[in-house]
Amino acid sequence: EPRRRQLAGPPGVRSCGIQSDQTRATMLKSQWEPLANAESGRRSWSVIQPQGPRKPQYFCCGNACGCCPPYILFLPVLGLVAYLLGLLGLLLTLVVVLILYVVLGCCGCSLCCYSETWKCPPFYWFTDLHPKIMYLVYQAIFYSHKIPTTSPEDMPVDKIKPKQKLDKQKISYALNIKVPNRFKEEFIDDPPPIKDRLSQFVAERISLIPQIDHFEAFAPDEDPVEFVMNQMNSIYPEIYQVWDEKLSDVALTRFCLYGLGAHRIDTTVEDGNRYFVVRTNVLSGLPVRAGFERYGGDAYFDMKWRPVKIVDKGLGALREDGCDPAVTTTPQDAQWERAKFRFRSSLSVLVTLVDHLYGIHLEASNILVTAMREQLSPNHPLRRFLIPFTYHTITINDDARSNLIQPRSMGPRCFAFDDVGMQLAFVAA
Numbered sequence: 001e002p003r004r005r006q007l008a009g010p011p012g013v014r015s016c017g018i019q020s021d022q023t024r025a026t027m028l029k030s031q032w033e034p035l036a037n038a039e040s041g042r043r044s045w046s047v048i049q050p051q052g053p054r055k056p057q058y059f060c061c062g063n064a065c066g067c068c069p070p071y072i073l074f075l076p077v078l079g080l081v082a083y084l085l086g087l088l089g090l091l092l093t094l095v096v097v098l099i100l101y102v103v104l105g106c107c108g109c110s111l112c113c114y115s116e117t118w119k120c121p122p123f124y125w126f127t128d129l130h131p132k133i134m135y136l137v138y139q140a141i142f143y144s145h146k147i148p149t150t151s152p153e154d155m156p157v158d159k160i161k162p163k164q165k166l167d168k169q170k171i172s173y174a175l176n177i178k179v180p181n182r183f184k185e186e187f188i189d190d191p192p193p194i195k196d197r198l199s200q201f202v203a204e205r206i207s208l209i210p211q212i213d214h215f216e217a218f219a220p221d222e223d224p225v226e227f228v229m230n231q232m233n234s235i236y237p238e239i240y241q242v243w244d245e246k247l248s249d250v251a252l253t254r255f256c257l258y259g260l261g262a263h264r265i266d267t268t269v270e271d272g273n274r275y276f277v278v279r280t281n282v283l284s285g286l287p288v289r290a291g292f293e294r295y296g297g298d299a300y301f302d303m304k305w306r307p308v309k310i311v312d313k314g315l316g317a318l319r320e321d322g323c324d325p326a327v328t329t330t331p332q333d334a335q336w337e338r339a340k341f342r343f344r345s346s347l348s349v350l351v352t353l354v355d356h357l358y359g360i361h362l363e364a365s366n367i368l369v370t371a372m373r374e375q376l377s378p379n380h381p382l383r384r385f386l387i388p389f390t391y392h393t394i395t396i397n398d399d400a401r402s403n404l405i406q407p408r409s410m411g412p413r414c415f416a417f418d419d420v421g422m423q424l425a426f427v428a429a
Helices: 021-040 070-119 129-144 194-208 224-232 249-257 336-375 381-390 393-405 410-414 419-428
Strands: 004-008 014-018 168-170 178-180 265-270 273-279 298-301 307-312 327-329
Touching (some): 070 129, 129 194, 178 336, 178 393, 194 393, 249 298, 327 336, 336 381, 410 419
Antiparallel strands (some): 273 298, 307 327
């Protein structure tokens, strides 16, 4: 039976009454179509219903020959030609690989054997190929690097780049952040030399080397500081702040109050008592690779900066419901030294990844140098003033993109996070 209903139309248009479905559809079309066409300026395509009965479609039937398109008949011949071309390409590839192996194989095998000798005494460097290459590259840069000055020799006025839109590259893991291309740096030749382009080509692809985690432990009587300095002495920076004692509760206070955690000091009140607290449990919910423990630990201090407790949510396996239990450790507990070690490690990662790499490089300095180069002319006094403070900032940030943030680069290899953990860390930074 026909039903009585109110027909809603455009503003100011109403119709009530007994109508069939076809009548209602016709009225709706007549009322809305002029408005839609006037708004878009062109007509829409009509809806086409699928025709029945439906049959499977394999794209081999047609009307050209009564049953199928004519090219279907030539598929075996085309397949044979493609097979022969593929076989020829494979043979050529094998010939090229064989020639390269004959010419470069001995040198390459010697280099691989050389890298394996790093595991032998007195170095005992158990690591994969990527860190070894990065070490040698950085050592070459370190000994060839010249400390710049603001003199015309290092910052010539005629090489200040014009105001222009910079070519930018996306950042892995980071959300909607780009850094300018290193070849848009001030005071470099344009176009850049071949050696610089070759160096950038290698830097972009060195992270393709597979990542292997090593879990060799220190011997009970082994000095880890001596172990590191035995490997890194040639490039390790001069130590200007000596901490003779690093493991005590006093050292923990110094670490948080005057050291790496000073800018992250917070206060809180629990059970009527006021505490200073440095938090790293924000990292506890991020997944890590197999063999690693999760990060975490909030260190609490009383009003005289004496350690009171460490509340750690990173112990144990990551729970899917996100409700990780907190383990509280006090200075009187047997696990106090382990809790302090976990906290120090977690704070180092939090400050390095979030505050330094993300906050300073990808946000503050990146935004400043991009705005300066794209909005200020070479003769603008503010740009002239900022040039010494942003010297090679574009290069450093682009190096961070390729050497610290790409998957399997130094950043993901140094931190325990897996790919999902790295993604979440940058999104939440």
